[in-house]
Amino acid sequence: MAAESASGYIQHHLTNLTYGRLASGEWGFAHNALEAKQMGFWAFHVDTLGVSVILGVLFILLFRAAARRATSDRPGALQNLVEVMVEFVDGSVKDTFHGRNALIAPLALTIFVWVFLMNFMDLLPVDWLPKLIALVTGDPHVFSRVVPTTDPNATLGLALSVFALILFYSIKVKGIGGFLGELALHPFSSKNILVQIVLIPVNLLLELVTLIAKPISLALRLFGNLYAGELIFILIAIMFGGGLLLGALGVALQWAWAVFHILIIVLQAFIFMMLTIVYLSMAHEDNH
């Protein structure tokens, strides 16, 4: 670290390992941010995808192991943990979502646990996984951004999936006409046809902004919180290289910020889950 400048260190920690089509025309990893940018849309953040998929598989295997041995008698430790989660999510869904849809609760559980696990990577010391990856790949300068939720692609991917479900269920429940009517005829409506026609563009503008704001806010809220948190962790980590006094201060700050972040990561996972339930609940309501 001593050889790198502070900004270089930050840069290194906040650049994704990008795989895509290089300027030369062949496929490979980008060696710097500029190269990654030039790859355009058809490129993949290998670190984001890798870590998130590993965590997702971990979630699935863990919960599947508990579900396979699920018994209505005395539960084991793992089943207990899983049951607490399931019961918590089930309660949240029942409180908010009043329709009948078998997808909502498992969806909410997946979002909550997966987002929590991805956020949890935040609490690992910032250099552990990158150093491990560097050791494994043998390249000390390999980029790796280990908290998937600090990558807007990850949060936007989740939010757009939720958005697709919102659209799907809106149209399924209300019909295309009902859904378009909801967009075009509210909040301003009039009995006079002419006035109504004038009001339609206004309504459309308002409702479309509201609609599109849902996934954007969902994605950016999670991304912003985690990105800022990770940035602070990195800044604190820089202090470790700044002598004994600064290092000691860094340790204290690191600890305090990590404790605070235990709250943040759970809260953000919960908010993401709760808003998803609320949005889907609104998509199922046909009372306009």
Add this chain to the structure above:
Amino acid sequence: MNINATLIGQSVAFFIFVLFCMKFVWPPVITALRERQKKIAEGLDAASRAARDLELAHEKVSQQLREAKAQAAELIEQAKKRATQIVDEARDQARVEADRVKAQAQAEIEQELNGVKDALRAQLGTLAVSGAEKILGASIDRSAHAELVEKLAAEI
């Protein structure tokens, strides 16, 4: 901070996880939870039912005890009454018997007395005659004077 195909990969992974969770994780866990809830509810129900049964049994027992006590008291009362009745009856019988015995004894005494009186009377007649003989110095013809003696004896 590029937006790229990562988000598609993320979405695909997300849907796969959700579907897996919906098919293989959620149903068994939630079924187990519901079953346990039912079991616990049934257990609590059974416990409260048993408690109610116990209370009923307690009540029944105390009522039976009360009844038994009342019966016993009644029996004792009856027995006492009967005892006094028997004593009274015995007393009455004894009195009647005693009266009868007394009356009989009196009759006997009277009879004896009369006998004795008759005997005395007869003896007195004889004594009077012999006294008169002694006084007169001659014997009186018993048969001639029998009527007189009889009269005398009757006067005594």
